[in-house]
Amino acid sequence: MSRLPLEKKVLSENDRIAGRLRERFQQHQVFCLNFISSPGAGKTSLLERTLERFSPSERVALLTGDIQTDNDARRLARFGFPVKQITTGGTCHLDARMIERALADWPLGSPDTLLIENVGNLVCPSSYDLGEAAKVVVLSVAEGEDKPLKYPAIFFKSELLVLNKTDLLPYVSFDLGKAREYALQVHPGMEIVELSCQTGAGLDDWMKWLARRRESAKDVARASRPLLREHPTPERGRGQDARATTGETPALHRLAPGQE
């Protein structure tokens, strides 16, 4: 019997696809965020409030993952940006292959921002790289403030913690200071934004973070960008017919905002 060392990542296949996605995103200057939280913390609400604040000329596209239903895609499609639902049919997380498949017929070069809403789950999505520029973890004050200690992987791997539903603070025993302290213990230097999707308090801070992060990603993309662009002219016409689809071709190819 002999023992052969391997030194290989278990999810190397996922990582390989994620690497390919990341390269495509950088090449076409697409800024991609991966939103993760437990079910009900407010990922969809945060995206709704975000889309509301974007001007119609913003070139944003969304992918939203759920085990069943396209309810979230329907909620998000109301804002006129292209949305595609990924229904995992039981799987508790999105993986890179699902993203690649969902984007298969998307001519990159049109949207410059891709927001991915993961399946509501604080554990499993943390293991799967989707090629995103950053992960954002959302925690609501209706949960326990010790969640960062209980689920360290996702807090460690996320760049930003959004503490949502702060309007509920008078009614719950959530200790905001402790939550911050725990998050920083798990992830020293982690950025934290407090907000309420209900009242709108703190949303400006979130939008500022988003704008800043998007700019810094552009700098990275510019530095590693080839001299010639593959898609110099984005297609015309956007928005109105953004659809919520489950298995069907997404409306992503219809977007060419900023061209109207």
Added chain:
Amino acid sequence: MHELSIANAILDAVREERARLNGPRVIKVGVRIGALAGVDPEALSFGFEVLVKDTDLDPLRLEIESTSRRHECSHCGHVFTVVDYQVNCPDCGSADTRCIGGDELELAYLEVEES
């Protein structure tokens, strides 16, 4: 419960390696899991047992090595294991330390029968 998907990925990787090695009988696969990997070793072992049963790899065994979170002090260079989220350097007390390990989810080794 993504441990089943991970167990599946381990089996795929073992098959790939076995083919690369010209098909030896694989007895054991060693996997390294860090404290920050977000993977529960017990759930993984359970999922692995269920998946491997009655397949071409049965009775392949899984051995899990758990690794803790490690930090390096940016001030004095000391490398230490983080216990109870205490990330300050135990040597010089500096709070300026950075994580250098603990999120592993790796295949460490295969034990194969010699032909």
